[in-house]
Amino acid sequence: MEMLVIFVLALMLFGGKRLPEVAKGLGKSIREFRKAASGVEDEIRKAMDLDHTPSRRPPVRRPRSTAAPANPGETPMPEPRVPPPPAIGSGENVPDSPAGETPPTKTPSPPPKPPPEN
Numbered sequence: 193m194e195m196l197v198i199f200v201l202a203l204m205l206f207g208g209k210r211l212p213e214v215a216k217g218l219g220k221s222i223r224e225f226r227k228a229a230s231g232v233e234d235e236i237r238k239a240m241d242l243d244h245t246p247s248r249r250p251p252v253r254r255p256r257s258t259a260a261p262a263n264p265g266e267t268p269m270p271e272p273r274v275p276p277p278p279a280i281g282s283g284e285n286v287p288d289s290p291a292g293e294t295p296p297t298k299t300p301s302p303p304p305k306p307p308p309e310n
Contacts, residue, residue: 206214256271 202214203211
């Protein structure tokens with residue numbers, strides 16, 4: 193009903209000959225407005241994308257926690273355990289060496305040289 197009232201008012205205001213020209217001009221202006229609005233939106237999106245590009249930073253190492261993983265199907269990877277190296281010259285074997293490796297052994301020192309004869 194509202195559309196019919198608006199159409200009758202427009203017909204009386206502009207007349208039968210000029211009404212198609214007014215509608216054509218109105219359609220063009222709406223189209224131009226939409227193009228301008230979408231252009232502004234595209235520029236804003238591009239500016240926001242440039243501001244939020246992730247920079248290359250080293251990954252943050254977080255301490256291990258005993259809490260359950262965020263995803264139930266995902267299990268946390270255990271960190272590799274590396275035994276400390278033995279002290280130099282101690283001659284002691286490493287008690288818990290990994291499988292497949294031979295523990296270091298004490299190498300015998302050469303015998304002392306006799307004193308020179310005069």
